[in-house]
Structure formats: C-alpha cells, structure tokens
Amino acid sequence: MLGLGRPPSTAGRGGGEGVRTRDHLANVRTFLAWTRVGLAMVGLGYVVDRFDLLEQSARHRALSAHPESRALGLAMVVLGGVVYLGAFVRLLVARRMIERASFRPRPSLDTALTIVAALGGGIFVAYLIHVGG
Amino acid sequence: MIPDPGRPSTAPPAQGSSESTRAREHLANERTMLAWTRTSLTLIGLGFVVARFGLFLRALEQPPTASPSHLSVSALIGIALIVAGMVAAAASLVRFFRARRQIDEGCYRAEYWPELLLLAMIAPLGVALAVYLAVNG
Numbered sequence: 001m002l003g004l005g006r007p008p009s010t011a012g013r014g015g016g017e018g019v020r021t022r023d024h025l026a027n028v029r030t031f032l033a034w035t036r037v038g039l040a041m042v043g044l045g046y047v048v049d050r051f052d053l054l055e056q057s058a059r060h061r062a063l064s065a066h067p068e069s070r071a072l073g074l075a076m077v078v079l080g081g082v083v084y085l086g087a088f089v090r091l092l093v094a095r096r097m098i099e100r101a102s103f104r105p106r107p108s109l110d111t112a113l114t115i116v117a118a119l120g121g122g123i124f125v126a127y128l129i130h131v132g133g
Numbered sequence: 134m135i136p137d138p139g140r141p142s143t144a145p146p147a148q149g150s151s152e153s154t155r156a157r158e159h160l161a162n163e164r165t166m167l168a169w170t171r172t173s174l175t176l177i178g179l180g181f182v183v184a185r186f187g188l189f190l191r192a193l194e195q196p197p198t199a200s201p202s203h204l205s206v207s208a209l210i211g212i213a214l215i216v217a218g219m220v221a222a223a224a225s226l227v228r229f230f231r232a233r234r235q236i237d238e239g240c241y242r243a244e245y246w247p248e249l250l251l252l253a254m255i256a257p258l259g260v261a262l263a264v265y266l267a268v269n270g
Binding site: 016017018019020021022024025026027028029031032033035036038039040042043045046047049050053054057058070073074077078080081084085088091092095098099 | 151154155157158161162164165168169171172175176178179182183186187189190193194232235236239240241243245248249251252255256259260262263266267
C-alpha cells in the first residue's frame with residue numbers, strides 16, 4: 001500500500017540502483033510541476049471570474065455585463081483540476097514503468113497542454129478585445 | 134530527530150552505487166524537496182488570493198450584507214488552501230528525510246503517500262472552488 005511495504009524491485013535497476021532512485025525522484029518532480037500547472041490554471045480561472053464581479057461592483061450593476069467571463073473562469077478552474085488529477089495518474093504510470101525498467105515517454109499530455117495553452121491565449125485575447133476598455 | 138546537516142552521513146556506502154552516484158541521488162532528493170516547497174508556496178499564494186479577493190469584493194457590496202465577523206465561503210476555501218500548503222510542506226519534509234535514509238541504505242522505495250495526500254487535499258478544494266464560482270454570482 002502506497003509503496004510503503006513493498007521491497008524495491010530489481011527490475012528497475014538496469015542502470016544501477018542510483019539511477020533508479022534518481023528516476024523516481026525526477027518522476028515526483030515532474031508530478032509536482034504538473035500540479036503547479038494545474039494550480040496556476042485554477043488560480044487564473046478564479047481571478048478571471050472574480051474580476052468580472054469586481055467590474056460589476058465598480059459599475060454598480062446588478063448583473064454582469066459579460067457573463068462569458070464567468071464561464072471562462074469556471075472552465076479554467078475545472079480544467080486545472082483535471083490537470084492535477086491527470087498528473088497523479090501519470091505519476092503512477094511512470095512509477096510502474098520505472099520499476100519495470102521500461103520507461104516510454106508519452107508526449108500526448110504535453111502536446112495537449114501546449115495546444116490548450118496556445119488556444120487559451122487566443123481565447124484570452126479575443127475575450128479582452130470583446131470586453132473592451 | 135532531524136539530522137545535523139553539517140555532519141557527513143555515517144551510513145556505509147550504498148550497495149551497488151558509487152560515491153558520485155550517491156551524491157547525485159542526494160542532490161536529486163534535495164531538488165525534489167525544493168519542488169515540493171514551490172508547490173506549497175503556490176498553494177499558499179493561491180489561498181491568499183482566494184481569501185483576500187473574496188473579502189475585497191464583499192467590502193464593495195452595496196448595501197453591505199454579511200457582518201464582517203462572519204467568514205465568507207471564499208475566505209474558508211482560501212484558508213483551507215493555505216493549510217493544505219502547510220500540510221504538504223510538512224509531508225515533504227518527512228518524505229525528504231525518509232528518502233535520505235533510504236538512499237544511504239541503498240534501497241530507495243518509491244513511496245507515493247505524499248503525492249496522494251496532496252491530491253486528496255487539492256482535489257476537493259478544486260471542486261469546492263468550482264462549485265462556489267458556479268453558484269455564487
């Protein structure tokens with residue numbers, strides 16, 4: 001359970017015990033980097049959503065002039081949560097591959113994130129132009 | 134309990150690892166510790182923003198509704214995020230010293246309880262924040 005009781009396997013020691021240890025530690029750092037990406041998305045989504053409320057307050061309006069900012073903010077929070085959930089799955093999959101000395105990089109997640117980030121930037125620009133000054 | 138950082142490890146050289154490999158393992162362990170610390174600080178910063186922004190918006194409410202002594206939902210989520218950051222920092226310290234000993238003993242175990250603990254804290258908080266944003270408008 002949780003990798004606590006299990007003795008270290010010998011399969012992952014193709015490059016020596018020290019290499020296996022460093023592989024696992026690098027895997028944890030990669031997980032944490034993904035988690036920070038997810039948390040950054042959650043934070044950005046929260047700020048986008050609350051800024052809309054701030055604008056509403058500042059202009060003394062009962063309703064938001066731009067309801068789509070609420071949707072954008074909420075979508076980013078949900079997407080951020082999906083990212084750190086996926087990060088944990090990735091951690092466990094990579095951990096098993098390291099133990100079996102059969103690590104294969106899977107760039108699909110990275111590609112997806114980069115595309116989402118690029119598209120997200122475009123959506124943000126379109127949103128800012130739409131909201132105006 | 135916390136070993137003296139200035140004292141060289143007295144453990145025998147790890148089995149099957151040369152001295153320079155062992156040094157790189159310890160340095161990798163330290164980088165992992167720092168990655169945990171950055172994650173903790175991210176959580177604490179996020180919690181601060183969530184709590185303070187909620188308070189700021191409530192101060193702008195016309196007319197003022199809730200009494201100032203009453204903690205808002207955003208303040209509660211923000212504080213919970215900060216506590217999660219503190220718990221993650223404490224867990225990472227335990228993890229760091231466990232891994233340090235295991236490296237010296239030459240039998241590193243890829244434990245994942247700190248990662249599971251982190252996920253168990255931030256997943257419900259993410260859901261809470263999403264629900265809060267969806268409901269509160």
